[in-house]
Amino acid sequence: MSSKEAKTNQQSLVPPKSAGKVTFVGTGLQLAGQISILSKSYIENADLVFSLVPDGFTERWLVSLNPNHRSLQPYYARKDEVKNRRDTYSQMVEAILEQVRLGLNVVVALYGHPGVFACISHLSIKQAKKEGYFAEMLPGISAEACLWADLGIDPGASGHQSYEATQFMLYHHEPNTNTHLLLWQISLAGEHTLTQFSTTSERLAILVDHLSQWYPLEHEVVIYEAANLPIQSPRIEKLLLKELPYARLEMISTLMIPPVQKLKLNLAMLEKLGISASDIG
Ligand SMILES: C[S@@+](CC[C@H](N)C(=O)[O-])C[C@H]1O[C@@H](n2cnc3c(N)ncnc32)[C@H](O)[C@@H]1O
Incomplete structure (x- = not known):
């Protein structure tokens, strides 16, 4: 022994x-x-x-x-x-x-x-x-901490939102298109039975259609997979939103949707604070 x-x-x-x-x-x-x-x-x-x-x-x-x-x-x-x-x-x-x-x-x-x-x-x-x-x-x-590091994004620059992909579909969530949006468990998007370990192109097409209320179909999104072993590299695959239903998705994939527009100044708030727009860098 x-x-x-x-x-x-x-x-x-x-x-x-x-x-x-x-x-x-x-x-x-x-x-x-x-x-x-x-x-x-x-x-x-x-x-x-x-x-x-x-x-x-x-x-x-x-x-x-x-x-x-x-x-x-x-x-x-x-x-x-x-x-x-x-x-x-x-x-x-x-x-x-x-x-x-x-x-x-x-x-x-x-x-x-x-x-x-x-x-x-x-x-x-x-x-x-x-x-x-x-x-x-x-x-x-977390995967998110790795994502910001590997993609070179400061989530504080314009804020960010994170949702579980199926919850994003089943409930009323309004993405803020000025910020980065993360959809976790994208490979299970719309799989509500909790018995399957993958989704289908049809369900992903429904998600894309849903997202198209806020994002152009030609918007570039990223499938991200952090490396689990030191000998691996992260997977950072850029594709158009409309291509998502045909993308290779793994259990470890996270979808990152970059902002479609720049932050907009809240002029009413600036006025209350006595700040002029030109004072903001
Ligand atoms: C049940 S959650 C677990 C998350 C984990 N607790 C964390 O802190 O990262 C599983 C989801 O996390 C994300 N995830 C897990 N491993 C990942 C990886 N290697 N790269 C990117 N995202 C990953 C994916 O969205 C995946 O579907």
Whole structure:
């Protein structure tokens, strides 16, 4: 038996000292390099680490930090199985809470930022707190943080908006066309059943038609995919809005729609503030 295995067995036999708590940490998007020092230390010191990360390399790296590790991946539908993702998420939350109730110091490592477009962290923390356990979240580097860096855009220059693509379609959202618009989970746009892992050209055509209320069909948009491994480059594919239904979309694709017009001065506000338009740089 290796010393690592001996340590693992020994740890599972020793009753934990902690009174049960859960911490969600983010691993960032890229293998090993985008995690905070604090989050890494939480992983190393946990009684048990759950993870949901984009590739086997990242998972193996987590195991090297702490061998008491369980992947949450098996809760997703198996091939040919039809399973609602709501069931998947509640099973994940229950698996995490079960270990907290046993008194373990549980750390859950999710890729990106653990609380950005990710529900199991928020659901688990809410439930753990309701049951009287300590629960917290540490921030991580999200896909959006990588996008601004790779595309060389300062989102503060004109503001920005972010929506989950299906929610953008199903609810009344009005994009501000002076700002950058991000549509997350674009590869699932309009997939409301929560059982499929891709959308269709037809649904994307409906999205394009919807967007054409505010954006010209000839407007250039970007499909963005941050690199998950240091040997990869980000995918930054520029295309016309009307081409979106035929584009290659992956689960990790995010759609970025640049502004169509420049910011317009609010002249009424300038007057109230006693500022003349020529004073604004
Ligand atoms: C469930 S959300 C998880 C987001 C994650 N918590 C984060 O902080 O980035 C999944 C969506 O995040 C975006 N995403 C995930 N990985 C990405 C990547 N490598 N590049 C660009 N966007 C990514 C995509 O929009 C994808 O559909």
